[in-house]
Amino acid sequence: MKAKKKKCRTDFLYPKYLLLPVILIFVVFFIIPVIGGCFISLTNWDITRSGVRFIGLDNYTSIVQDSSFKKSVVNTLIFAISIVVSRNVLALLLAMIFSKGLKTRTYLRTIFYIPAILSYVVVGIMFNALFQMDGTVNQILNFFGIMCRKEWVASADTALFTVIVEDIWKWTGFHMMIYIAGLAAIPQDFYEASRIDGASSWKQFRYLTLPLLIPALTVNITQSIIGGFRVFEQVLTLTKGGPGHESTVVGMMIYEYFGRGFYGKATAITMLLSVVVVFVTIFVRRFFESKEVSY
C-alpha cells in the first residue's frame, strides 16, 4: 500500500511524453508495416499488374498449393527441430563440462563464442568452401581414411544438412554462454546436500540442475525456435535453397516471390510465418513458465 502511494506522488517525474520517440519509431517502422502487410497479403499486387485489387484469401490458397512452398515448410520444420535439439544439447553439454573447473576455460569460452559475432555472410560462404567437393571437410575425412568426394552443398540429399551444420556451428557457443550463466546461478550447497543424500549424478542432473535451469532453458529454446522458423540468411548464403528447391525454407520463398515481383504472395507468406512464430513462442513460454520452480 505504501509503495502505491509513493508511486502516485512521484509519477509527474516520469511524464508519458518521453515515451513518444520510442513508440513513434516502433509503431511507424515496425507495427504499421505488419498491419499493412495484412492488407497487402489480400491483394493481387505484383510487378506486372497496373490495377491492384482485393482478392480475399486467394494468395493464401494458391501458396499452400505451391509444391515448392510445401517443400519449404517441411524443410523449415526439419531445420527448426534439428537446430533446437542440437544447439541446446551441445550447448548444455559444453556448459556442464565448463563448470568442472577447466584450466583453459577462458580461452575455450572465447573461442566457442566467436562464431556468434560473425556475419551470416561470412559463415555461409565459409561453409561453402568447407563443403566443396575438394573442400576442407572432405580433406579431413580423407585424412582419416574415409574416401569422400561428395558435393555436400550441391547434392539434394545433403544440402539442407549443410545448412543445419552451419547453423549449429554458429549458435552453439551463444547458447552455451547462457547455460554457463544459468549453471553459475545454482548455489553449490544444493549439490553438496544432494551428494550427502546419496543422489547419483543423473538424479542430480534430472531433479536439481534441470529444474533450476528452467529460466536459461526458456531463453535458449525460445530463441532457437524463433531463429529456426525465421531461417533465411543461412540458406541464402550457403545453398540459395538449391539444388532446385531441395533446401529451400519459408524465408527463402518470401525472398523468391519478392524477387519475381509477386508482392501480394510474398507478404502472405510473411504473414503466415509471423502467425506461426508468435503462437509457437507463446506456447513454449507458457509451457516453461508452468515448469518453473524455486527452492
Next chain:
Amino acid sequence: MGSRKYTWKTAILEICMLVSSLVIVIPLLVVLFGSFKTSSEAARYNFRPPDVWLFDNYRQVIEKAHLWLAMKNSTLITVSVVAVTSLVCALGAFIIGRRKDRLSRFLGTFFSLGLIVPMCVVPTILLLNLLHINNTKIGLILVLIASNIAWGMFLLTNFIDTIPRELDEAAFIDGCGPLKLFWHVILPLLKPVLMTNIVIVGMGTWNDLQTPLYLLNSGKNITMPLTVYNFKGQYFSEWNLIFADMVLVAIPMVIVYIVCQKYIVAGIMAGAVKG
C-alpha cells in the same frame, strides 16, 4: 567451483575440449590463411599457411569491391542505429520502468513483439517510398532502429529497476525536472547496460545482410556484408579475394568482441536470468 580438485578425469575432459575447439578454429584458419594465398592455392580450401603471403589481395579487394565506400556506409549506419536506439530506449525504459501502471505493462508486451515477428518487407518498402526515403541510408537506419527497439527496451527496462527511486526524489528536491533527472542522474547510472546494448545492437547492425539486401539496391549505399555477397556472386572463383573481404567484415567485430567481452557477457547474463 574453483575449489574443485583437478583430477585426471578433468584433464581428459580438458583435452577433449581443446580438440573440439578445432571445429571452430580450423574453418577460421581456412578463411584467414586463404585470404593471403593466390586464387588457385586458396581454392584448395586447406588450413595450411600460405607459401607466399600476398598482402596485395587486400588492396585488390578493397578496390574491386568498393570497400572504402562500404566501410563508410556501414560505419555511418551502425553508429546512427546504435546512438538513436540507445537514446530512445533509455528514455522509454526510464518511464516504463518507473511507472508501474497498466500502460507500461502493456507496452512491455507490445515491444516484445519485435523480438518475435519477422520484418514485413513489402509494406516496409511501400512506406519508405511514401516517405521518399526508399533506397536511402536514412530509410534503412530507421527500419533497423525499429527492429532493435524490442531488444533495447527489454534489456534497459530490467536494469532501471536496480536504480533506487530515492535518487529521483533527491534530484527532484534539488530542482531537477524529468529531463534533467534523466540526463544527469539516470543516464550516467545506465552506462554499463548501455554499453551492452551498444555492443550487441552494433554487432547485429554491422553484420546484418537481410535488411540491406531487401531495402537497398543502389551501389552507392552498399554495406560491408553486401559486398561479400555481391563479390561472391561476381568473382566466384577468386576465393582469396572473397576470403579477404570476409576477413575485413569480421575484423572490426572481432576487435569489439575482444575489447568489450565483459559487456557482451553481461548482456547474455541479463537475458539468461530474466528471460
